[in-house]
Amino acid sequence: MLLAGKKGIIFGALDNNSIAWKIAERAHQEGASIVLSNAPVALRMGTINQLAEKCNAPVIGADATNMEDLENLVRKAMEHFGGGFDFVLHSIGMSPNVRKKRDYTNLNYAYLTQTLDISAISLHKILQTCYQLDAINEWGSVVGLSYIAAQRTFPGYGDMADAKAALESIARSFGYHYGIKNKVRVNTISQSPTATTAGTGIKGFDDFFDYAQKMSPLGNASADACADYCISLFSDLTRMVTMQNLFHDGGFSNMGLSPLFLDK
Numbered sequence: 001m002l003l004a005g006k007k008g009i010i011f012g013a014l015d016n017n018s019i020a021w022k023i024a025e026r027a028h029q030e031g032a033s034i035v036l037s038n039a040p041v042a043l044r045m046g047t048i049n050q051l052a053e054k055c056n057a058p059v060i061g062a063d064a065t066n067m068e069d070l071e072n073l074v075r076k077a078m079e080h081f082g083g084g085f086d087f088v089l090h091s092i093g094m095s096p097n098v099r100k101k102r103d104y105t106n107l108n109y110a111y112l113t114q115t116l117d118i119s120a121i122s123l124h125k126i127l128q129t130c131y132q133l134d135a136i137n138e139w140g141s142v143v144g145l146s147y148i149a150a151q152r153t154f155p156g157y158g159d160m161a162d163a164k165a166a167l168e169s170i171a172r173s174f175g176y177h178y179g180i181k182n183k184v185r186v187n188t189i190s191q192s193p194t195a196t197t198a199g200t201g202i203k204g205f206d207d208f209f210d211y212a213q214k215m216s217p218l219g220n221a222s223a224d225a226c227a228d229y230c231i232s233l234f235s236d237l238t239r240m241v242t243m244q245n246l247f248h249d250g251g252f253s254n255m256g257l258s259p260l261f262l263d264k
């Protein structure tokens, strides 16, 4: 019961492959009360109501790029919880350029703006909304999900690489301000390739996955393992960790070359 008595908002559970879905299940198991949120279109297409039932959680729709939606969500969550909450998961990513298979050297800039807004600036919008409504309790924890393409080049990842670099920067910058204001910590978890709707939408996902599997001494980290790690970051055991990008990747990020890969 690492999260007994804690309350939080979980963004981004689309279906039971979503990393946010696993995190919601684990948070519930560990004693947390949660509110689930996703974009209105995802609420219509996905299966979030099954998760809501399982976790006894209300679902409040919000397009994470829309400040009015976010304010409505945060206010309603505070009403539901009877005050502030303790954690937020940002598990949101989408690139129209990647979806429409536009190469990095042929980006549509209107799409790029959407990629950055949905996948990175939304973290700022969520944090700013919470900050201004004083919604996150002292020693609260905010986690966003990132990928190593923020630091190294994976050509098939397209403009999502730029979004992840911005996401990690926003976590660092807001981590300072929210730490000073209310001892709220803000971190990103840089997760291994994981077979989800967003993951498998990346060109060459199977190659990414197999390559990382062979290069990582522990193998790729699963969505369930990511959920465990995330729970530790929402818990009181990691109170002094903030403004970090934390690799959760079986060791991949510190490898040069692996004989397992050469022997393939």
Ligand SMILES: NC(=O)c1ccc[n+]([C@@H]2O[C@H](COP(=O)([O-])OP(=O)(O)OC[C@H]3O[C@@H](n4cnc5c(N)ncnc54)[C@H](O)[C@@H]3O)[C@@H](O)[C@H]2O)c1
Binding pocket: 011, 012, 013, 014, 015, 017, 018, 019, 020, 038, 039, 042, 062, 063, 064, 065, 090, 091, 092, 093, 094, 118, 145, 146, 147, 190, 191, 192, 193, 194, 195, 196, 197, 198, 199, 200
């Ligand atoms: N799957 C991977 O290989 C992998 C690896 C590292 C990091 N990540 C990151 O993990 C996070 C979760 O992705 P996932 O792999 O679980 O895939 P997913 O497709 O299940 O989740 C992505 C979520 O983003 C939501 N979303 C998209 N636009 C939105 C908007 N405007 N407002 C609110 N929500 C919106 C979708 O509805 C969906 O629930 C993403 O940030 C992704 O980049 C994924």
